Amino acid sequence: MKIGTSLVGVISIPTVLTQKLRTNLKRYITLLTVLACLFSNAQEKFTINGYVKDAANGEALIGATVLVKEINGGNITNVYGFYSITVPPGDYTIEYRYIGFLAQTQQITLSSNQRIDVELAEEGVQLAEVVVTAEPEDENVSSVEMSVSKMDIKTINKIPSFLGEVDVIKSIQLLPGVTSVGEGASGFNVRGGSVGQNLVLLDEAPVYNSSHMLGFFSVFNPDAVKDVKLYKGGIPARFGGRLSSVLDIRMKEGNNKKYEVNGGIGTIFSRLAIEGPIKKEKASFIIAGRRSYIDILARPFTNAFDNGAGLYFYDLTTKANYNISDKDRIYLSGYFGRDVFNFDDRQGINWGSKTATFRWNHLFNDRIFSNLTFYLSDYDYELAFGENDRDKFEWTSNITTYDIKPELTYFINTKNELTFGGEALLYRFAPADALGFSDGEIVEFNLPHKRAAEYGLYVGNQQTVSEKLTLQYGARLSGFTYLGPGSFYTFNDTIPGLRRSAVDVQRADKWEPIESYWNLEPRFSAKYQLTPTSSVKASFNRTAQYIHLVSNTTASNPLDIWTPSTNNIKPQTGIQWAAGYFRNFRDNDYEFSVEAYYKRSQNQIDYIDGAELFINELIEGDVLAGDGRAYGMEIFLKKNEGRFNGWLSYTLGRTELKIDGINFLDDLQNREGNWYPARYDQLHNFKVAGFYEINNRISLSANFTYLTGTPTTFPTHRYQIEYLTIPENSANTRNNLRIPDYHRLDLSLTILGKAINKRGKVRKNRDTLVITVYNVYNRKNPFSIYFSQGDDRFAMDEAVVTRANQVSILGAFVPSVTYNFKF
């Protein structure tokens, strides 16, 4: 679909967009009114609303349950800790609950709208003045959400990770349906999705590369993270833009009661976070930073860093919020981080992300909560090579995104919660700006910058149909326009799998739409309560993805670039069906779930053999598109309470692709593709995480991972041109064999510093010592197998010996010590 040519012009697009948004908002408000009439009845009703917070630091509690006992209904707090319940006048008992916190009950007589802000205290931190009961949560069974994995920062903090560093991305990889192709690989894979199909959000801004040091650490500083939620399926309508999953990471707001300093000194980097009130109970901030210092530590032992070489990363995560009034609150959050690998003062590579998010929460009335988000997100890398100023090569690549997202939630009644909103994104892609000097002569070669706009409009409702049946349904209309200025190409058709050449080139003016795409994405989830402790759930969703991560390497890495859908590259679309059985045992101490999923997708991109993905203006001619399918079953058993707790997770899954030009076997003429396992296809994925509190101060944790070896392509034959020996897969298969299985055990011991000092007084500052051993039994886990003739030079009359090598990225056990403190 083409947007009318009248939209051409510098100002018209934004104007049209805002106009569109405005008219659509109007439409929604009309719809809202209609709906409001629909749901209202003659009886007068009043609303109880407010925020649920942590008593210790004033942090909003996300997903806390607010239950009106008399009607056995209620509400769950949203990501800002807000809830709203509308009921007829009367006497009510309202219970506020949140996992790991003591529940609170309030008796109220409702005769007008009431604002009740509640602060819950953590278990073990008794507050005398309120009535408290500790009752475990049954959310696993009762919530309509499925295919969702939640992890609070407390759990993440317990999981030993590489070099003793707590890590969000490594932790979620212990959950069912989530894997990675190996150590050192950036990102993660969800239910057979590629790394580029995950929407990773930090306070609503997408993070294009979530890794530090290739894939060893993630960019999310645990000191600043409050809540992590991964949607693997049943994705609500308010999320869009990626095919497979949404990782929604919410940052802490910062303690609004007192100053707090958290930090840690680790083997590879150190962290420091400061948070506190700017204006007590009204405004607070957090600022958290990390820097690796292996280069500083190594300096006395090596001269490797004397000539300007460096190997480090740093990041800074910060947030501030201001409670303007009962109805308005603003948040400002940002992330800035960079990895630097310099091998002298003029050569090296560095990369990093920047995000900035501004949010404004506004209560239109007691039942309409709104949030307006504006963010900018940027990812870039720089490469520089060259021995001197007369001979050098510099290259930068960058993607920038701006987005504006208004969202309204209308808490209609205890049975319906309507969410609707929209978003408009603007992308700028600069795939390669390069500058070369050869003996002082300059060669400049910049690939044209590309622009694109993406939009979404959505509406979703969560409806409690009966005590047993809850539905969540909605739809998202998404659109995308590939914009000028720039050249756009028409390519010839050829046998699939061969490079297509540009046969026509046309120019587009600034902001001129070159190609547009629209997709309607229905989303649906249902829960049916079988018994108070068991339920069945089912979900369906369609998703569309308009920007693509271009990566042809074994693992995703920081040099991968993002490219928009164009007149030649179509958006990816996919559907997913999922169904599951959920059961809790022993007063919710044990949670159990089994889920099955089936996914189909279109326009999965892959590349021709010999594709040139860097600095290639005609990259579209090297891209192939085809179908994907993934199906599997996930089993999860978790023990919540007690000194011994943890979980078991098992996924049985298949992920396959079918792309013309790849794995075409003997069909040389048409090269029609046959299904082949994707690089991240892992049939068995088994994880165990266990935590044991030996006593109040010492706890032990362990995790174990077992993954089927990933598939890879083996050669069958070899031939020689001149003196070069070249591998050939004569059957034209892709991923025809697998590398050996992966398994690993990590252990960690956490020792809490004494709470009471020598004089018998409670210490103001607390500290912990964490001792971690990664890969305890020292397994050389394979990352890949490659084929080559080896490093030695052959004499010209000597036969060239070709062989297979297996590479382990971390082929050793890695012990480490981290000291964390808080005061």
Added chain:
Amino acid sequence: MKNFIKLFVILLVVACEQEITTGLPESEPLVAFDAWLYHSATPQTIDIYTTNTYFDSSEPVGIGGATVSITNVDDPAESYSFVEGANGQYTWTPATPTETFGIIGGVYSLIINIDGTTYESLTDLSPVPSIDSIYWRFDEEDAFTDDSYFANFWARDLEGKGDTYWIKSWKNGELLNKPDEINIAYDAAFSEDGDADGLFFIQPIRELINPFEFDDQDVLINPFEPGDSIFVELNSISQDAFFFLQQVQIQTAREGGFGELFAVPLANIQSNIFSDNPNEKVVGFFNISATSSLGKLFTEDDIRIIEE
């Protein structure tokens, strides 16, 4: 990139690799052609054989009974016929000591017939610029290298876009023939988008004629010492041959270790030779190169100071 990975390896010292024995999937062998020829007054040989399985380094079995000829497309009178020798080797021998294979600027077709199946290919024979000089660049000791001397050859890409070259070098008579020593150029740079028409070959290409070898401590061994000799050969190749060699380099020069994080999957390389049986795939390549060369013995006078 190489240095970057190296630095990473030095500091983490955890990546490791080992040679393994593994089975290979069963699959039919293919007919292979090695038709890489030179514009010169020496005998030119084309090898025709069936491919060995990947780990089999024995002499492949040649295919006999083929007719092989190369003809100038614009001048059928200029034709070269190849005579069968031992084990699938077919050779053209100059009739006179000065008769040269091919004419610069000519387009040549290769036609091979084996048991009723015809295999065809086309290539062009392009001109090559001369090598002006060879100098050595002195590089002071740092963390990654000792005091080192790097040979640089100076030649200017021919005017006009799209000239492609393969640069070969010999140190003390030994050809640098490792996969990561493949040194090819598109105009004066690495690729078409390099936009380096008519320039001196860019620095990395100038310097890839050196042997880059590392000692046990991962320190680069000084490539040249006074008294060593170098011989550099600049070969014109067809654009198809450039893309072919680019792929060969990607598929064969495997870094191993951390480099595997940046490695692309194994892929077949498209041949420029085609069978008239549409269901038959062959491997190999047809190319004719014109060559210029220069050799030099390294003395202290050949060190060029490059201003930083």
